Amino acid sequence: MTGTWISTRAWLLMLPLLVVMTAVIGWPLIDTVRLSFTDAKLIGTEGGFVGVDNYARMLTGSNFQRALITTTWFAVISVAAEMVLGVLAALLLNQKFRGRTALRALMILPWALPTVVNATLWRLIYNPEYGALNAGLTQIGILDSYRSWLGEPGTALAALIVADCWKNFPLVALIALAALQAVPRDINAASIVDGAGPFNRFRFVILPYLAGPLLVALVLRTIEAFKVFDIIWVMTRGGPANSTRTLSILVYQEAFSFQRAGSGASLALIVTLLVTILAVAYAALLRKAAGAS
Amino acid sequence: MSKSIRNALIGATLVGAGFTGHAQAETTLNALFMAQAAYSEADVRAMTDAFAKANPDIKVNLEFVPYEGLHDKTVLAQGSGGGYDVVLFDVIWPAEYAANNVLLDVTDRITDEINQGVLPGAWTTVEYDGKRYGVPWILDTKYLSYNKEILEKAGIKEPPKTWDELAEQAKAIKDKGLLENPIAWSWSQAEAAICDYTTLVSAYGGKFLDSGKPAFASGGGLDALNYMVTSYTSGLTNPNSKEFLEEDVRKVFQNGEAAFALNWTYMYNLANDPKESKVAGKVGVVPAPGVEGKSEVSAVNGSMGLGITTTSKHPEEAWKYIVHMTSQETQNAYAKLSLPIWASSYEDPDVTKGQEELIAAAKRGLAAMYPRPTTPKYQELSAALQQAIQEALLGQASAEDALKSAAENSGL
Amino acid sequence: MERQSPLFSVFIHASALVLAIVVLAPVAWLFIMSISPAADLSAKPLAWWPSEIDLSRYRTLLSAVENSAGAAFIASLLNSLKVAGMATLAAVVVAVPAAWAVSRTPSVSWSFYVVIATYMLPPVALAVPLYMGLAHFGLLNSVFGLALVYLTILAPFTTWLLKSGFDAIPREIESAAMIDGARLDQILRLLTLPLAAPVMATSALFAFLLAWDEFFYALLFTSDQRAKTLTVAIADLAGGRVSDYGLIATAGVLAALPPVLVGLVMQRALISGLTSGGVKG
Numbered sequence A: 001m002t003g004t005w006i007s008t009r010a011w012l013l014m015l016p017l018l019v020v021m022t023a024v025i026g027w028p029l030i031d032t033v034r035l036s037f038t039d040a041k042l043i044g045t046e047g048g049f050v051g052v053d054n055y056a057r058m059l060t061g062s063n064f065q066r067a068l069i070t071t072t073w074f075a076v077i078s079v080a081a082e083m084v085l086g087v088l089a090a091l092l093l094n095q096k097f098r099g100r101t102a103l104r105a106l107m108i109l110p111w112a113l114p115t116v117v118n119a120t121l122w123r124l125i126y127n128p129e130y131g132a133l134n135a136g137l138t139q140i141g142i143l144d145s146y147r148s149w150l151g152e153p154g155t156a157l158a159a160l161i162v163a164d165c166w167k168n169f170p171l172v173a174l175i176a177l178a179a180l181q182a183v184p185r186d187i188n189a190a191s192i193v194d195g196a197g198p199f200n201r202f203r204f205v206i207l208p209y210l211a212g213p214l215l216v217a218l219v220l221r222t223i224e225a226f227k228v229f230d231i232i233w234v235m236t237r238g239g240p241a242n243s244t245r246t247l248s249i250l251v252y253q254e255a256f257s258f259q260r261a262g263s264g265a266s267l268a269l270i271v272t273l274l275v276t277i278l279a280v281a282y283a284a285l286l287r288k289a290a291g292a293s
Numbered sequence B: 001m002s003k004s005i006r007n008a009l010i011g012a013t014l015v016g017a018g019f020t021g022h023a024q025a026e027t028t029l030n031a032l033f034m035a036q037a038a039y040s041e042a043d044v045r046a047m048t049d050a051f052a053k054a055n056p057d058i059k060v061n062l063e064f065v066p067y068e069g070l071h072d073k074t075v076l077a078q079g080s081g082g083g084y085d086v087v088l089f090d091v092i093w094p095a096e097y098a099a100n101n102v103l104l105d106v107t108d109r110i111t112d113e114i115n116q117g118v119l120p121g122a123w124t125t126v127e128y129d130g131k132r133y134g135v136p137w138i139l140d141t142k143y144l145s146y147n148k149e150i151l152e153k154a155g156i157k158e159p160p161k162t163w164d165e166l167a168e169q170a171k172a173i174k175d176k177g178l179l180e181n182p183i184a185w186s187w188s189q190a191e192a193a194i195c196d197y198t199t200l201v202s203a204y205g206g207k208f209l210d211s212g213k214p215a216f217a218s219g220g221g222l223d224a225l226n227y228m229v230t231s232y233t234s235g236l237t238n239p240n241s242k243e244f245l246e247e248d249v250r251k252v253f254q255n256g257e258a259a260f261a262l263n264w265t266y267m268y269n270l271a272n273d274p275k276e277s278k279v280a281g282k283v284g285v286v287p288a289p290g291v292e293g294k295s296e297v298s299a300v301n302g303s304m305g306l307g308i309t310t311t312s313k314h315p316e317e318a319w320k321y322i323v324h325m326t327s328q329e330t331q332n333a334y335a336k337l338s339l340p341i342w343a344s345s346y347e348d349p350d351v352t353k354g355q356e357e358l359i360a361a362a363k364r365g366l367a368a369m370y371p372r373p374t375t376p377k378y379q380e381l382s383a384a385l386q387q388a389i390q391e392a393l394l395g396q397a398s399a400e401d402a403l404k405s406a407a408e409n410s411g412l
Numbered sequence C: 001m002e003r004q005s006p007l008f009s010v011f012i013h014a015s016a017l018v019l020a021i022v023v024l025a026p027v028a029w030l031f032i033m034s035i036s037p038a039a040d041l042s043a044k045p046l047a048w049w050p051s052e053i054d055l056s057r058y059r060t061l062l063s064a065v066e067n068s069a070g071a072a073f074i075a076s077l078l079n080s081l082k083v084a085g086m087a088t089l090a091a092v093v094v095a096v097p098a099a100w101a102v103s104r105t106p107s108v109s110w111s112f113y114v115v116i117a118t119y120m121l122p123p124v125a126l127a128v129p130l131y132m133g134l135a136h137f138g139l140l141n142s143v144f145g146l147a148l149v150y151l152t153i154l155a156p157f158t159t160w161l162l163k164s165g166f167d168a169i170p171r172e173i174e175s176a177a178m179i180d181g182a183r184l185d186q187i188l189r190l191l192t193l194p195l196a197a198p199v200m201a202t203s204a205l206f207a208f209l210l211a212w213d214e215f216f217y218a219l220l221f222t223s224d225q226r227a228k229t230l231t232v233a234i235a236d237l238a239g240g241r242v243s244d245y246g247l248i249a250t251a252g253v254l255a256a257l258p259p260v261l262v263g264l265v266m267q268r269a270l271i272s273g274l275t276s277g278g279v280k281g
Helices: A003-035 A053-060 A062-093 A100-106 A108-112 A115-126 A132-139 A153-180 A185-193 A198-226 A230-235 A247-257 A261-292 B002-023 B041-054 B067-077 B094-099 B112-117 B120-126 B148-153 B163-175 B191-203 B220-233 B239-243 B246-254 B266-271 B315-326 B328-333 B343-347 B356-367 B378-393 B399-409 C006-035 C056-061 C069-104 C106-120 C124-136 C143-167 C171-179 C184-213 C216-221 C230-239 C245-265 C267-280
Strands: B027-034 B058-065 B086-090 B135-138 B143-147 B260-263 B283-289 B304-308
Touching: A003 A261, A003 C069, A003 C106, A003 C124, A003 C143, A053 A062, A053 A261, A062 A100, A062 A153, A062 A198, A062 A247, A062 A261, A062 C006, A100 A108, A100 C006, A108 A153, A108 C006, A108 C245, A115 A132, A115 A153, A115 A230, A115 C006, A115 C230, A115 C245, A153 A198, A153 A230, A153 C006, A185 A198, A198 A261, A230 A247, A230 C230, A247 A261, A247 B067, A247 B378, A247 C124, A261 C106, A261 C124, B027 B041, B027 B067, B027 B315, B041 B058, B041 B315, B058 B067, B058 B315, B067 B086, B067 B191, B067 C230, B086 B315, B094 B378, B120 B135, B120 B304, B135 B315, B143 B148, B143 B266, B143 B356, B148 B163, B148 B283, B163 B220, B163 B260, B163 B283, B191 B220, B191 B283, B191 B378, B220 B239, B220 B378, B220 B399, B239 B246, B246 B260, B246 B266, B260 B266, B266 B283, B266 B356, B283 B356, B304 B315, B315 B328, B328 B343, B343 B356, B378 B399, C006 C245, C056 C069, C056 C245, C069 C106, C069 C143, C069 C184, C069 C230, C069 C245, C106 C143, C124 C143, C124 C216, C143 C184, C143 C216, C171 C184, C184 C230, C184 C245, C184 C267, C216 C230, C230 C245, C245 C267
Parallel strands: B027 B058, B027 B086
Antiparallel strands: B086 B304, B135 B304, B143 B260, B143 B283
C-alpha cells in the first residue's frame, strides 16, 4: 500500500466532515466578511460597498467599547471564580468523608441543567418581589429590605456571574478531580514525609498533574464566556441601562433588531478576531506548559 | 345588521369554495400572537376555535411569544418562505414594516362597514403613509388602577386627577405607613418603559419629534422624565419598577403591595378576579392623570393590529381569519381583557356590564391617546430612549443629559 | 495513608455539607416551585415548603389537547428530540471516518485542527449569512435546517472525542488483520468500531446534550411549533404572560429531566470522555 493511497484515503474519509463544515461554517464566514463591507439590511436591500465604514463606526462607538468592557469583566471574573471554586471542590472531593460518592454524583446536576433553564431558575431566585434570595437573606437578617438584584447596575453583572459560575464550576471540579486521582499516592505520601507544607505540596506535587486539564478547561471556558449570549438574553436582555450588554447581545441588536446586517457583520468579525487572539495566546501558553512538564 | 352582512359574506365565500370543490385541500395558516397584556392565550385560542368551526377547511396554528420577541420574530420569519401568514403588530411598527415590505397593504379589502364601525382613533394603529396594513385588534392604553381599600385607609376620597395629586396621595399613603412604595410602573429596559414615559409626555404636552428631529430633550419630554426620576428617588415609586414589565406590575398590584399602578386594560378585570388576585373587588380604575393647565387626562396609544405578511401563500384565508378576530361579535364576547375596536360596543350593555368603571375610564382615556413617533427607525429611537430613562432613574446621568444623548443616538 | 486529625475531619465534613447545599439548593428550589401552589410562591414571607402538593402544572404542560399550551410545549419537546437526535446521528456518522483518518494518518490532521478551531467562532459571526442561506433553501423554521446547523457544532466535538478513542486502540491489531487480507470496511466494522463503542456512546451522549442545550440558533431560525425547540419555548414562557412562577419552574424541570438523568447515569463515562479528550487533545 503506497503512502499516496493512504493519504488519499484519509482525505476521502475526512471529506464528509470537511464538506459540511465548509458549507455551513466556511461559506457563511466568508459571506460575513463580504457583508461587513456593505450597508446591507437583513431583509430587503442587498446593500452597496461602503469600505471600512462599518468597522470605523463600530470601533469608535461608545456602545462597542462599553460592551467590550462588560464582556471582559464577565469572562475574567466568572472563569477565574470557576477555576478557583472548581479546584477547591475537587481537592475536597478527593478527601475521604461520608457521602463522598453521592456528592461526586450530584456535581453533575448544575452542568446537566440546560443553560436556558439555569438562567430562568436564577431569574426567579433573583426576583425583586418574590425571589428566594431576597426572602432568604431577609429572613436570616442579612438584608433589611428586598433588593433589585437584576435592576441595579452594581449587582446585575455580579448576579449573572454567580448564575454562570454555579452552572460551570462543577464541571471544572470534575475534570480536576479526575486529574487528582491520577496523582500517584506514593509521591504525595513521600512529600509529606519530606515535610512539605500543604501549600508547597499543592504547588509542586499536585499542580503539575492539574495544569494540563485545567488549562484546557480554562481555554474552553474563556472562549465560551467571551461568546456569552443565552444567560444574559434570558436574565436581563442587556439591562439595566445596558450595564450587562455583552458583545454578542450587541451584535444581535445591531443585526437582527435593527436589521443592519452590514454593521452587525463587522461587529461580529471584530468579536471573532478578539476571541481568536485570546485562543492563540492560550495555545501558546498550553504549548509552553506542555513543554515544561 | 353587521352580523347578517358578515354572515352573508362568509356564506358567499363558502359557496365560492364549494365551486372550486375538494381540489382545494385544507389550508393551514400560521398566526403570531403575543403572550403579554390584552387577550389571554386562552381567549385567543377560543376565538380561533370558533373560526375553525365555522371554516373547517382552514386550520390555524397559533404561536405565542413575549411582546419583547414579537418584532424580531416577525422580521426574522420574513426570510422563511412559509413563515407566518397573520402577525400581530404594535402601533409603532407599520412605518418600518412598510419600508421593508413586511405587511400587505389591505386598504382595499376593508369594507365600508368595517371602516365606519371601527373607532377612527383605532385606525391610526395600522396606518402609514395613507395606507392600511391591517385591522386594529387591540385598542389599548395605560390606565391608572388604584387600590380602593388603601386609599380609604389613607383618608383619600377621590383618585388623583393630576400627576402632582398622585404624588401627594402616594406620599400620604407612605407617611401613614400603609405602604413603603405605593406606586408601581413598568420601567424595565423595554418598550414598556417607553409607554409609561409617553403617557407622561402626553400629560406634559411634550413632543417626541419636531419636523423629523428629536424634540424630547426639552419641554414636556424633559418634564416627563423628571417626574419619573422624582417619583423614583422620593421612594413613592416601588424601586423594583426599574426591572418590572407589565406582568410584574400586575402581580405586585394584585398582591396588595401597590396602591397605584399604571397598566393596560387587561389588569382591571384580572385584578378583580378572586381566583387571581388578593385585592379583588377593591380595584378602581381611572384614566392616567393630567397636568394642571396642560391636560385633563393622559394616555399612550398602545393599540395593536393584525396584518397579513407579504410572504403568506394564503392571503385570502388570512384575511378571513383577521375579519373573524376583529369582528364585533368576537370582540364583544371577549371584552374583559381588551376592549372592542367598535364604536357601538361601548354602548352595548353586554359589553359594559360589570365593568362600567373601566368603560368610563376608557371613553376618556382612548380619546386622549398620544402616539409614539412614527418612523422606520423606531426600534433604534426606542432603544436609545430606554437607555436614557434607565440612566436617569439610576442616577447615572441627569434627565436632561440622558435625553440629549438619546437624541444623538436615536439614528434620526 | 494520610492521618486525619479530628479537627481536619470536621472541617472536611463541614465543607462537604456546604458544597452539597450550594449544588443542590437551586435545583431543589426549582422542583419545589414546580409543585407549590401559586399562592405560596407570592407569599411574604416566602413559604419554603409547599402547603400542599400541586401537580396541576405538570398536567397543564403535558396535556395533548389540540391547540393548547400543553400541546405547544409537547411539540417543542418533540422538536428538541428530533433536532438533537438527527444532529447527533449525523455527527457520529461524519465523525467516525474523520476521526479514524486523523488518528491513523497524521498528515491530514491540520485540516482537523482547522475544523476544531471553528469552535472559537461566536455564533453571531455566522448568523446573518446562515439565516439568509437557510432562507434560500427553505430551511428556516425547519427541524432539518436546525439539525444541519447543529451538526457543525457537534461534529468537531465528536471527532475530537472519537479521535482520542481511536488513538487508544493499538494499530497493530488493524495491521495484523490487514495482512490477513481484510478490507478496510471489514476492519472498521468488525474490529475497531466494536472496540471504540464505549467512546462512541460517550461522544453521542455529549453531542445530544450539546444540541439539547442550544438556544441562539434556535431563537433565530425557528418561529413556531413546526421547529421551535424546548429552550426557546422556555425562554418564551419565562418572558411572557405568566402570573404563576410555578409553571415556568415546571417547564424547567421537564426540560432538565433528560440531560440530568443522562448525566447521573452516565457520569463516569462522561467525565472520562471529557478528561481523556482534554488531556490528550
